[in-house]
Amino acid sequence: MTELARSRSDEVTEPTVLSEEGVVAEVPGPARETAPTGRTIIPDRRGRTTRLLVTGIGVVAPSGIGVEEHWQSLLGGELQVRPIEGFDPSMYGITLAGQVRDFDPDRFVASQLKVQTDRWTWMSLAAATLAAEDAGYVPPEEAYATSTFLAAGSGGNEFSQHEIQGLWAKGPRSVGAYQSIAWFYAASTGQVSIRDGYKGPSGVVVSEGAGGLDSIGWARRVVRRGTPAVLVGGTEAGVTPYALLCQATSGRLSTAARPEDAYKPFDRRANGHAIGEGGAILLVEEADAARARGAQHVWGEVVGYGATHDAHHHEDAAPDATQYARAIRISLADAGVTPEDVDLVVADGAGVPELDALEAQAITTVFGERSVPVTAPASWTGRLMAGGSALNVATALLAMRDGKIPATGNVDEPVEAYGLDLVREVRERDLEVVVVLARGFGGFNSSLVLRRHHGYEDQGSEDRGSVEEGT
16 A cells, blocks of 8 residues: 555544435545634534524515515415416416515616526525525625525526527527526526625535425535535526426316415315415524524524435326335434424425325324324415425424414315324414425425524534434
């Protein structure tokens, strides 16, 4: 062995471990000995579970612009699924959606950037601004100390449709240079990073409705590798003609003409979901780094995450909920909690009878029948794809803060055979541990475990060893 090879092999002192996802992972190299000037890059934490705190929330959703507006809309039971505005959707057989109203992009997006980007990116830029403001997070001198890791399920629909219509009507010279970047799934991640000067490891997760949770899962990896702060979550803007057509082909959209007849998860009259736009972006920080910068408010702590894939069919649901239940068990094991410790489950709530039955099966398999309250707040806003699961995380954190569980909207006749304790009216309950679930079209399953934060002084910063999947 050469001296160089010997010196490199000597550096690898930590063994192979199990990550929180239950996957064998190598643990290479020592921690950094130095960091650039400015906000300190934290030591490499690969192979160890990292305490991740949510310090900022930005919401741009049909339920409101801003976290408190969203929360009051949910608690008030305000149905935001309404007739689609902006174009005539009648030829698609779908007429209802949750749209973001009273959104002024000029408040958040510079005019020169606005012409280069799509509506979904405008909403991401706005939500990122609101999240940073909520956290009191000033861009640090050390640009590499902040990452942007967002989710996307649809991309820049409106911008692309306009350019493609120009192509067919007027020819290639009518297509602008920005088409190549405005539609792209990573556009919002890139534009937020560029605008705010965040140079940490960044990326985009494309797992449809599960993406909002998966972006947080990826953030944990980024933090373990030394980046103390990450923007996560995402927004969507799929209420456009072409995007509506693409989603309608799934057969999962409600064709109901009245809002109160559409998107009824776990109800006997469930007939599909209503689409929606918007979402949420959250700032998550490594606990010691948040304390060191003087973060004054913490919404909660991310303590567990699990993800699986049905590996069954690119469109059809799996015949059982085995992999969905497994994702929940992985997240609980990762968090070091038992099903009995969980105070609330925020469900995906597809509003499709077959999918509702599978989700109920997953929940009751893990928690037992009617043993934990279940709510599906997306029924008030419409299903926002990746933005919806991120918004559900924000909702769960608000529920923990106030000790209030928002109701599931539009449920008149819950299916008793599902065995769920479905929350149909706002319920007061002390919430210590909340599980948020999400599924993505094509077989993605994700589960996130949140815990109430009791203050820096009450919780040490010791690492917990990673754990295998629970049984």
